[in-house]
Amino acid sequence: MEYMASKTIYSDSYKDLTAILRDAREKAGMTQEQLATALGEDQSFVSKVERRERRLDLEELRRICIALGVHLSDIIGQWEATIATDPSRRGMLRETPPKDSGWSAFNWKSLIDWFVQSGILTYKEVAALTLGHLNPSQVGTSIASKKTFQKHFPARQCWAAVRQWHFEQPGKCIDCGTRLELQADHIEPREILGDDADRLENMTLRCRRCNVIRRPSHKQGGLTFLTAEAGLMWILFTKRPRTYQEFEKHCREYGMTMANIRFQESWAMARWLEREGLYEIDKDSQF
Numbered sequence: 552m553e554y555m556a557s558k559t560i561y562s563d564s565y566k567d568l569t570a571i572l573r574d575a576r577e578k579a580g581m582t583q584e585q586l587a588t589a590l591g592e593d594q595s596f597v598s599k600v601e602r603r604e605r606r607l608d609l610e611e612l613r614r615i616c617i618a619l620g621v622h623l624s625d626i627i628g629q630w631e632a633t634i635a636t637d638p639s640r641r642g643m644l645r646e647t648p649p650k651d652s653g654w655s656a657f658n659w660k661s662l663i664d665w666f667v668q669s670g671i672l673t674y675k676e677v678a679a680l681t682l683g684h685l686n687p688s689q690v691g692t693s694i695a696s697k698k699t700f701q702k703h704f705p706a707r708q709c710w711a712a713v714r715q716w717h718f719e720q721p722g723k724c725i726d727c728g729t730r731l732e733l734q735a736d737h738i739e740p741r742e743i744l745g746d747d748a749d750r751l752e753n754m755t756l757r758c759r760r761c762n763v764i765r766r767p768s769h770k771q772g773g774l775t776f777l778t779a780e781a782g783l784m785w786i787l788f789t790k791r792p793r794t795y796q797e798f799e800k801h802c803r804e805y806g807m808t809m810a811n812i813r814f815q816e817s818w819a820m821a822r823w824l825e826r827e828g829l830y831e832i833d834k835d836s837q838f
């Protein structure tokens with residue numbers, strides 16, 4: 552029985568948890584002795600926990616978190632993030648579904664967690680970027696600044712009408728329902744109606760992505776949730792091509808029609824991360 556128990560304790564997953572706890576103790580500037588005192592235990596208790604000779608239950612884990620001044624949910628969150636990474640892939644993301652349309656909420660969350668764990672991004676940056684894209688910036692003002700709209704209103708009254716139209720919108724993309732990156736777009740396009748398209752009754756809100764994929768030049772766009780610029784990074788971080796040639800091939804297979812120089816520009820991220828040990832590039836990479 553003893554053998555079985557210690558075998559379970561030494562699972563990779565449990566090692567991850569004890570490593571996170573030791574890390575949290577060191578960050579809190581506490582010795583094993585000090586933590587033990589705070590817990591009302593002997594120093595050997597902490598030592599045994601960290602050496603995985605004693606398996607913690609949830610209540611004990613919670614008490615340790617309180618003593619360290621960290622949130623239990625943070626420790627669990629860090630532990631959970633290790634599920635997304637694969638030690639055999641040098642701590643990179645585990646294998647994920649090949650197409651982003653097949654990604655679950657777990658996959659997306661894992662990607663963000665991995666960005667934070669690897670030090671590429673902070674949660675603060677992710678939140679700040681999201682906040683910026685929630686702001687319907689230049690949705691109304693872009694309309695009100697156009698002469699083709701202004702001509703329908705008495706002088707200096709265009710903005711008041713646009714503002715009313717703006718407030719009455721549902722605040723979501725009419726096609727996909729997202730609140731992010733909204734833009735004003737025509738219901739009947741300008742290609743059909745010309746300047747007559749520029750009337751408030753003919754305007755709606757679409758997200759940037761849905762706006763782009765409606766254009767005939769972006770036939771492949773509907774295959775993915777991501778905009779092209781996001782897709783480029785998604786390919787880089789999830790496919791992790793080891794040469795520029797491979798990256799370009801992935802991009803073309805993904806349906807991207809842009810010029811190669813755009814791929815080369817994005818490839819800079821691989822070069823930057825390589826210098827910090829966060830990406831691997833083979834010697835025969837073209838760039």
Ligand SMILES: [Zn+2]
Pocket residue numbers: 724725726727728729757758759760761762
């Ligand atoms: Zn949309």
